[in-house]
Amino acid sequence: xxxxxxxxxxxxxxxxxxxxxxxxxxxxxxxxxxxxxxxxxxxxxxxxxxxxxxxxxxxxxxxxxxxxxxxxxxxxxxxxxxxxxxxxxxxxxxxxxxxxxxxxxxxxxxxxxxxxxxxxxxxxxxxxxxxxxxxxxxxxxxxxxxxxxxxxxxxxxxxxxxxxxxxxxxxxxxxxxxxxxxxxxxxxxxxxxxxxxxxxxxxxxxxxxxxxxxxxxxxxxxxxxxx
Ligand code: C5P
Numbered sequence: 001x002x003x004x005x006x007x008x009x010x011x012x013x014x015x016x017x018x019x020x021x022x023x024x025x026x027x028x029x030x031x032x033x034x035x036x037x038x039x040x041x042x043x044x045x046x047x048x049x050x051x052x053x054x055x056x057x058x059x060x061x062x063x064x065x066x067x068x069x070x071x072x073x074x075x076x077x078x079x080x081x082x083x084x085x086x087x088x089x090x091x092x093x094x095x096x097x098x099x100x101x102x103x104x105x106x107x108x109x110x111x112x113x114x115x116x117x118x119x120x121x122x123x124x125x126x127x128x129x130x131x132x133x134x135x136x137x138x139x140x141x142x143x144x145x146x147x148x149x150x151x152x153x154x155x156x157x158x159x160x161x162x163x164x165x166x167x168x169x170x171x172x173x174x175x176x177x178x179x180x181x182x183x184x185x186x187x188x189x190x191x192x193x194x195x196x197x198x199x200x201x202x203x204x205x206x207x208x209x210x211x212x213x214x215x216x217x218x219x220x221x222x223x224x225x226x227x
Contacts, residue, residue, distance in 0.1 A: 001045050001098075005049070005103045006051060007048065007091075008080065008105070009021075009022075009051055009052055010023075010054075010084075011023070018212075023108070032107060033110075034063040034066065038067055039111070040105065041068055049078060049091045050063075050078075051087045078094045083182060085189070092173060100168065100170070102166070102172050104166075111206070111221060120200060124166040129168050129196060130165070130186075130190045130197035131165065131197065131198050132185075132199055133161075134162065137160055141153045162206040163206070165186045171190060171193070172190060175193035175195065
C-alpha cells in the first residue's frame with residue numbers, strides 16, 4: 001500500500017490509574033487498542049504498525065491480528081520509547097519503502113470513525129503536506145498569569161487537535177530526523193520543521209481517553225446502558 005498508519009499504544013496510562021498500560025484496558029470484552037484498530041482497519045487500505053509498551057508486544061499482536069481480519073499481512077508490532085515522540089519514531093522506522101502517506105494515531109482515541117481516516121488520507125493524497133483533524137473549541141478559553149485573567153483569546157482562531165494526523169512520508173521522516181525537542185503532537189513537530197499543516201473536520205468520537213471519566217464515557221458509548 002501507499003499509506004501506513006502508525007498506532008502509538010506505548011503509554012503507561014498513569015493518569016487513567018487503571019493499573020495497566022492504557023491501551024490494554026478493556027472497554028467491553030475488547031481493549032482500547034482493539035477498538036482503535038477496528039477504526040483503522042475499516043479505513044483506507046494501509047500498512048498498520050502498532051507501537052507497544054516494552055513487554056506487551058505479544059498482547060498488541062493478538063489485538064492487531066484479530067482486528068486486521070483479511071488485512072493481517074499489513075500488520076506489525078514494534079516496541080515503543082519513553083516518550084510519545086520516541087514511540088512514533090520507532091513506528092516510522094518500520095514503515096515499508098513504498099509508502100508515501102503516513103498517518104500517526106493515538107490508540108487512546110479508541111472510537112475514531114473510519115471516515116476520519118479517509119478524510120485525512122484524501123487530503124494528503126490531494127497534495128497537502130500535513131493534515132490534522134480538529135474540532136471547534138466550545139469553552140471560552142482564558143489566557144492567565146497566576147490567578148489573573150489576561151487578554152481575551154479569540155475562540156474563532158482556535159481548534160482542538162485530534163488524531164489521526166497525516167503527512168507526506170518524506171516530510172514526516174525529515175521532520176523527525178531534525179527534531180531536537182519534544183513536541184506535543186506530530187503537527188507541531190512538522191510545523192517546526194517549516195512545513196504548513198492544514199485542518200480537516202475531526203469527530204466528537206475522536207476524544208482521547210485520558211482520565212477515569214473519559215474511560216467511563218468510552219465504555220458507555222461502546223456498551224450503551226438501556227434507558
Ligand atoms: O498520554 P497520552 O494519552 O497523551 O498519549 C497519547 C498516545 O501516545 C497514547 O495512545 C499512548 O499510548 C501513546 N504513547 C506512546 N509512548 C509513550 C507515551 C505515549 O506510544 N511513551
